[in-house]
Amino acid sequence: MKPGRKSRFKNAYVWWVVLFIFVIGVSFKLPVGQHLNIALAPFIKVMQTPARWYQDFSLWFESAEALQADYRTLKLKTEQQDALSQELQVLQTENTQLRQLLHITQTEGYVWRVAKVISRGQEKNSQHLMLQIESAQEDDVIVSHEGLVGLVDKADKTYAVVRTILDASLAVPVTMFGSNLAGLVRGDGQHLLVDFIPLNKVPKVGDILITSGAGGIFPAGLPVAKVEKVRAIEGGIFAEVFASPVAFWQREAWLAVANRPDAK
Numbered sequence: 001m002k003p004g005r006k007s008r009f010k011n012a013y014v015w016w017v018v019l020f021i022f023v024i025g026v027s028f029k030l031p032v033g034q035h036l037n038i039a040l041a042p043f044i045k046v047m048q049t050p051a052r053w054y055q056d057f058s059l060w061f062e063s064a065e066a067l068q069a070d071y072r073t074l075k076l077k078t079e080q081q082d083a084l085s086q087e088l089q090v091l092q093t094e095n096t097q098l099r100q101l102l103h104i105t106q107t108e109g110y111v112w113r114v115a116k117v118i119s120r121g122q123e124k125n126s127q128h129l130m131l132q133i134e135s136a137q138e139d140d141v142i143v144s145h146e147g148l149v150g151l152v153d154k155a156d157k158t159y160a161v162v163r164t165i166l167d168a169s170l171a172v173p174v175t176m177f178g179s180n181l182a183g184l185v186r187g188d189g190q191h192l193l194v195d196f197i198p199l200n201k202v203p204k205v206g207d208i209l210i211t212s213g214a215g216g217i218f219p220a221g222l223p224v225a226k227v228e229k230v231r232a233i234e235g236g237i238f239a240e241v242f243a244s245p246v247a248f249w250q251r252e253a254w255l256a257v258a259n260r261p262d263a264k
Contacts (some may be wrong), residue, residue, distance in 0.1 A: 110141070110219055110258040115160070117253055125190055126250050128153075129162040133257055136160035139217060141258040147223030147246035148172065148211060149255060160257070165192065165224065165245060173214035174224050176207060185209065185225050185243065192225045194241035202239045203227045209243065219258060223247075 115133035120126040136155040142162050143149055150164035163170050166187035175181050184195045194209065207227045213220030225243035232239050249255065
């Protein structure tokens, strides 16, 4: 091909490309452009699909993160509400116990205070307790709103160790309402035994024994034990009487402490 023809062919090719682009551009503004758009639609859709996938994936990822954040926030609020609810229940229970103790602390001749239980012994029925209380003294009487718990065994400026009536080293003089019965309750670690009960004065199962006030340590009239079993001893003058404590100190958060100033 001659150089002149080659140059003319190249120029013609360029013009054809320019014309084609011009026609395509104009076709989008003319009615014929609609047919061209329809023809190119599948191709355009295929080209746009990865972009849509990426956009959908990004939206899903953002939505999942938002949902997880909302879930974590809701879980935290629920846990906080549960904790507050439990704390409120504990406070309500303690408030009830304190109100019930107010009736016990009206016994005359004793100075009454309230102490918080901070620990219990490892024994099955907690024969020993530790209370948080200032300036308690040995032999101070410990009482729940239900009845007698025990005595202070050791004390310092801020704490007191308590022997409960289940401890074998503790003996409590008892009687019954409207009776001249006189017995002595002592513990065996799990139950209470009532000594010196004559056969002709044996209490019935279910009877409540109370402090008699003998000995001057325990205030009179405090519920101590409930009679569970009575058995006559052959050839003896006394009956075997088994009882259980009236007070359930294993579940109490607060106890009353009685001190008798004139006895010290």
